[in-house]
Amino acid sequence: MIGRRGVVFPPLPRRPGDGKMAAIRSLKGLVGVISGGASGLGRATVERLIGQGASAVILDLPSSEGASVAKTLGDRCAFAPADVTSETDVRNAVSMAKEQFGRLDIAVNCAGIAVAVKTYNFKKDLPHSLEDFQRVINVNIAGTFNVIRLAVGEMGKNEPDSDGHRGVIINTASVAAFDGQVGQAAYSASKGGIVGMTLPIARDLAPMGIRVVTIAPGLFATPLLAGLPEKVQTFLARQVPFPSRLGNPAEYAHLVQAIVENPMLNGQVGPGLPFDHD
Numbered sequence: 001m002i003g004r005r006g007v008v009f010p011p012l013p014r015r016p017g018d019g020k021m022a023a024i025r026s027l028k029g030l031v032g033v034i035s036g037g038a039s040g041l042g043r044a045t046v047e048r049l050i051g052q053g054a055s056a057v058i059l060d061l062p063s064s065e066g067a068s069v070a071k072t073l074g075d076r077c078a079f080a081p082a083d084v085t086s087e088t089d090v091r092n093a094v095s096m097a098k099e100q101f102g103r104l105d106i107a108v109n110c111a112g113i114a115v116a117v118k119t120y121n122f123k124k125d126l127p128h129s130l131e132d133f134q135r136v137i138n139v140n141i142a143g144t145f146n147v148i149r150l151a152v153g154e155m156g157k158n159e160p161d162s163d164g165h166r167g168v169i170i171n172t173a174s175v176a177a178f179d180g181q182v183g184q185a186a187y188s189a190s191k192g193g194i195v196g197m198t199l200p201i202a203r204d205l206a207p208m209g210i211r212v213v214t215i216a217p218g219l220f221a222t223p224l225l226a227g228l229p230e231k232v233q234t235f236l237a238r239q240v241p242f243p244s245r246l247g248n249p250a251e252y253a254h255l256v257q258a259i260v261e262n263p264m265l266n267g268q269v270g271p272g273l274p275f276d277h278d
């Protein structure tokens with residue numbers, strides 16, 4: 001195994017009972033709550049969970065497509081109309097997982113919003129709206145934290161597996177947390193907040209066997225981006241060094257599955273940028 005700074009660790013000595021380690025988990029029979037599950041990356045995640053034999057509660061706004069998506073996916077999927085910033089709404093979604101599917105093992109935070117506004121418009125002598133800034137921070141950071149703090153209460157009731165594992169939280173930051181562009185002050189700050197809270201929350205929850213991992217996606221072809229003109233989409237795709245295209249939401253969902261299955265991923269943010277920027 002290669003550690004940080006390229007140090008090569010010798011293999012660990014075998015201990016009695018090593019063969020019984022929990023290792024790879026299967027999604028079959030697990031139950032997840034997915035915020036923003038009615039669209040884009042969240043929806044692809046819901047579809048992946050259902051396809052792998054798990055059950056899923058879509059936590060999304062009442063105005064979203066959540067009800068029809070859940071209906072299409074069948075009995076192992078339910079819709080909880082909810083705003084991630086509301087304590088009552090999120091409590092209801094967590095209760096729905098328990099009441100309809102018996103438990104809660106996974107929470108994936110995909111609900112998120114963005115604005116694209118410069119800090120100051122000097123032509124119009126107009127500062128960035130403080131209300132817009134606060135709204136993005138509230139939905140993306142407080143909303144993510146609200147889902148985490150309420151979901152883990154339910155996960156803590158699970159019988160631990162042989163590793164002591166009770167559940168997993170997966171958050172969605174963005175490449176903008178590290179490489180924000182013009183007009184992304186609010187969005188980048190909100191995603192940086194999600195990156196920043198990943199490790200302390202993982203440390204808080206480690207004694208209960210609940211892992212926390214944050215995905216920082218690059219550009220993905222979701223309704224968020226599909227609304228842009230074809231020319232802009234092609235331009236954005238060309239900025240990606242390799243592969244030079246927008247990601248498919250199914251590829252994000254595949255990573256969610258890998259994180260759930262692999263108990264050695266915890267307290268981390270990835271994959272981040274394709275390579276280091278100087």
Ligand SMILES: NC(=O)c1ccc[n+]([C@@H]2O[C@H](COP(=O)([O-])OP(=O)(O)OC[C@H]3O[C@@H](n4cnc5c(N)ncnc54)[C@H](O)[C@@H]3O)[C@@H](O)[C@H]2O)c1
Pocket residue numbers: 035036037038039040041042059060061064082083084085110111112113114139143172173174175216217218219220221222223224225
């Ligand atoms: N698409 C990309 O290229 C990309 C890149 C990096 C990060 N992300 C992040 O991934 C996440 C998903 O993005 P997407 O592209 O799938 O967007 P999307 O707009 O397709 O889906 C977002 C979903 O979140 C829901 N939502 C918004 N506010 C909510 C609230 N207050 N309560 C509950 N649900 C709410 C929306 O109704 C929608 O269904 C977001 O956090 C986004 O910032 C996306």
